[in-house]
Amino acid sequence: MTDKKQADTQVSRRNVLKMSAGAAAISGAPMFFTRHAYGADYLNNPGDASSVTLGFNVPQSGAYADEGADELRAYRLAVKHLNGEGDGGLMNTFKPSELKGNGILGKKVEYVTGDTQTKSDAARASAKRMIEKDGAVMITGGSSSGVAIAVQGLCQEAGVIFMAGLTHSNDTTGKDKKANGFRHFFNAYMSGAALGPVLENAYGKERNAYHLTADYTWGWSQQESIQASTESIGWKTAQNVLTPVGAGDFSQYITPVLNSGADTLILNHYGNDMVNSLTQAIQFGLRDRQVDGNDFVIVVPLYSRLMAQGAGDATKGIFGSTNWHWSLQDEGSQAFVKSFGQEYGFPPSQAAHTCYVQTLLYADACERAGTFEPCAVGAALEGFSFDGMGNGPTEYRAEDHQCFKDVLVVKGKENPSSQFDLLEVVEVTPRAQVEYPVDHPMFDGGDLGTCNNGV
DSSP: OOHHHHHHHHHHHHHHHHHHTTGGGGTTOOTTTTTTTTTOSSTTOOTTOSEEEEEEEEOSSSTTHHHHHHHHHHHHHHHHHHTTOTTOGGGGTOBSOOOOSSSBTTBEEEEEEEEOTTOHHHHHHHHHHHHHTTOOSEEEEOSOHHHHHHHHHHHHHHTOEEEEOSOOOGGGGTTTOOTTEEEOSOOHHHHHHHHHHHHHHHHOSOOEEEEEEESSHHHHHHHHHHHHHHHHTTOEEEEEEEEOTTOOOOHHHHGGGGGSOOSEEEEEOOHHHHHHHHHHHHHTTGGGOEETTEEOEEEEEEOOHHHHHHHGGGGBTOEEEESOOTTOOSHHHHHHHHHHHHHHSSOOOHHHHHHHHHHHHHHHHHHHHTSOOHHHHHHHHTTOEEBOSSSSSEEEOTTTOBEEOOEEEEEEOSSOSSSSOOEEEEEEEOHHHHOOOTTOTTTTTOOOOOOOOOO
16 A cells, blocks of 8 residues: 555544544444443543553353463463563564553553353353443454454444454455454455465365355355365365354264265364364265375365364364464564463464454554544554564555455474474465455455444
8 A cells, every 4th residue: 555545544534533523423323332431532431540441352162262262361461561561572573563561552451351152142242241331442352253243343333443353254354344343364365365376286286175164154255265266276166065163063064075076175164163073074084085096185274273283183284274373483473472482381373363463453553543542543553564473564454454464374294293383384375465456256345434433
């Protein structure tokens, strides 16, 4: 983005803020979003208070609870660093940065938590409570795109910033994008774009793929993205079968693969669902089969270290993509790994990294804007380019609030050295290969809308 375009966008946002102040800004918003707002120019203005409250909304139960636990660890570490405690972590490498280690705008950072249960209704309810009763100025978290989209919509209605946690569906910054929402994590399109060339090089152009797909927004867009990518290199698609989140036993979905004529199984699953479906596929002997002279292979488009740890030996040799990995040797990654390891005794997951980074990015935007006012903070994030966070040069694209950066392709290690050393980075796919226009068919149709300050 050019400097002029970035400046014009930010001016436009501030003009919208001036025009939308007052009741018009919350037409249609639920009436419960009024506490703390009386006499304020934005919802939950901390005013002269010595502290400010952030809301951490993570899956503490359900199929993605392992991810949620690591997210919460990262949030606590971020708060510690923002308040000037510990070694500062990524605050030492993040640039450009206005963070000072004295809280946010001189106010001590406090936090409240909620359990999304990996369910959209529960996630909205916990976010509502943190905004209405706890005075949270920002909501962040989640390990499900269904949850992220639901909470992002609620934050837009309420008038607070939503810094998405782990959400990979194209829809989060596609048809369901919102002006008050921002995503650092990569998306399904980027996974497909990064994986396609690697899969072609490893397995050739003549493959017949069978998909098992989580039946919600992330699974749908992940399957669409990886199918488009594999078909572009010549692969055929045998079938796509939808599976419920939290199914546990996937045997009824794996058995038909044996007689399908497919030589590739693509698991569009995440969290414990991926652990269970992959483990069961290996138990069914799929990895030892041959179909029409081809060795049977399995692909996991979206990996995490926690999933690899849960699946163990089943991950060996299996390709996937990830947003970040603790083995990266850049200064930022190693600073975060050191801080997290000293705090908890083991390396962080990509979920932990994303949530920690999002917290620092929000805090820095507040410092640069000089306020917690949501629309001013949003304007500071739009078009913001930064480095030193572990993903290389990164930009928050103004038009859809999606971060663009390099993408990692990983593979399960054949000879891991520890229970944490299960994935190896086989390729760093450059940003240019995974970037797309705002009106790309997989993302078009949504309206970013205008920022809402909540009053």
